[in-house]
C-alpha cells in the first residue's frame with residue numbers, strides 16, 4: 284500500500300495532519316504527522332508534502348514532484364519543507380487516518 | 395482538564411501587563427461545557443475589566459468535522475449586550491494549541507500592544523510601530539518578527555483603532571464572523587492583535603472509541619454536505635446571479651476551514667490570471683472570500699460584481715465589517731467605493747440589530763449547540779449529523795465525563 288496525492292483537489296483543511304498525528308500519538312495535534320501542509324496565504328499557493336522513507340512527495344498545485352533525499356529544491360515549497368525533515372516518515376499504515384479523514388480524495392491509498 | 399482541553403486558561407490584564415494561568419477545573423467544564431457558554435461564565439466573573447473572552451469548545455481542534463471554531467464573547471458596541479462571534483479558518487484550533495483553551499483579556503494597555511500566545515507563554519509586545527498599519531501589513535510584520543508563517547492572528551485595522559462600531563476583528567488577511575463591532579473593543583484596549591501559534595496536544599479519554607464515532611459522524615456529514623462548493627455551498631444567503639458569474643470568472647481555488655469538509659471559502663484573483671497555479675511575483679493577487687455574505691452585501695449595494703472582491707479586500711485591510719458598511723456605499727466602482735471605505739474607517743456607525751450570536755449562519759438549536767461544542771456554524775447549517783446528541787456523546791467519550799444533550803444549551 285502506498286499513498287497517492289492529487290494536490291488540485293486539496294482544500295487545505297488539515298484533516299490529514301490531524302489524522303496522522305493521532306495515528307502516531309493518540310492525541311490531537313498537527314505537529315507529528317508525516318504529511319504536512321504548506322500555504323503562502325496571501326498568494327493562495329498551497330499544497331502538501333508527504334515524507335516517506337527515502338524521499339518526499341511534494342504535492343504542489345501545479346503538479347506532483349518526488350524529491351529524493353538530500354536533493355535541494357529551489358521552490359518555496361522546498362524552503363518551507365524544513366520542519367518536515369524532523370518528522371517520522373510515513374509507514375504506510377493500515378486504515379490510514381490521513382486518507383480516511385481526507386474529505387476530497389486528495390489523498391488515496393493505492394496497492 | 396486532562397482531556398480535550400488544555401490544563402490552563404489565561405487571564406490577561408492589559409493594564410498591569412500580567413498574565414495569570416488558572417487551572418481549568420473539571421467541575422467548571424462539567425457545568426459550562428465550553429465555547430460561548432463557558433466564555434459567558436468567564437465574562438461574568440471578570441465583568442469589571444470589560445473583558446473580551448476568546449474561547450474554544452470541547453471539540454475544537456479534534457478530528458470531529460468542523461472543529462475549527464473559536465468564539466469571541468464581549469459586550470457589543472452595536473447591540474449593547476453581551477454577544478458571541480465566531481472565528482474559524484485555522485485560528486480557533488490554534489488558540490487551543492497555544493496551551494490556553496480560553497483567554498480573558500481585560501482592561502486597557504497604556505500603549506499599543508499585541509499579545510503573542512505560544513506554547514503556554516503569553517508575551518506582551520509593543521505595537522507602537524504597528525498602530526496605523528493596515529491588517530495585512532500587521533500580519534506580515536508580526537509573522538516576520540516571530541519568525542513563523544503559520545502564526546494565526548486576530549487583529550484590527552484603522553476602523554478598530556478608531557473605536558468604531560463598524561469595526562471587525564480580522565483573521566490574518568481575511569474576515570471573521572464579528573458583526574458586533576468587537577474590533578472597537580480591541581481599539582479601546584490599545585490591542586492591535588492577538589497572535590497565536592501552538593505545538594500543544596489534546597489528550598482523549600478513549601481514543602479508539604472517539605475515532606470510530608468521529609469517523610461515522612464524518613461519513614454522515616460528508617454525505618449531507620455533498621459536492622457544493624464556494625457560493626453554491628451557502629444556500630441560506632441571497633447571492634445575486636451576476637455575482638456568481640463574476641466570482642466564477644475570478645475563481646482561483648476553493649478552500650475549507652480547519653478540518654472541515656465544506657469548501658465554502660474561495661480565493662479570487664483579479665491582479666493575476668486566476669488560472670495561474672504557480673506562486674508568482676504578484677504578491678497580492680486577490681482576496682480570500684472568507685465571508686460570502688459580506689461579499690454578497692457589496693454586490694447587493696450596487697457595486698459592479700467584478701469589483702466586489704477588491705472592495706472586500708479593502709474592507710479587510712481597514713478592518714471594517716462588510717455587512718455594516720456595504721449598505722452605506724454610494725459608489726458603483728471599486729475606486730469610488732474604496733475611497734468611501736477610507737472615510738468609513740475614520741468615522742461611521744453600524745446599524746443597530748438584535749442578536750446574541752453572529753448572523754453569519756441561520757440560528758437553530760443545533761447552531762447554539764455548535765457554538766458551545768466548538769463546531770463551525772456554517773457547516774452545521776448544512777449537516778444535520780452535527781447536533782447536541784452527537785456533541786454530548788463525543789464530549790463524554792473524549793473526556794470520560796458524562797454530558798447530556800441539554801448541556802449544549804446556553
Ligand code: SF4
Nearest residue numbers: 303373374376379381
Ligand atoms: S499512511 Fe499512515 S503514516 Fe502515512 S501519512 Fe497517512 S496516517 Fe501517516
Ligand code: SF4
Nearest residue numbers: 293294296297299385
Ligand atoms: S485532508 Fe485532504 S483536502 Fe484536507 S488538507 Fe489533507 S489532503 Fe488536503
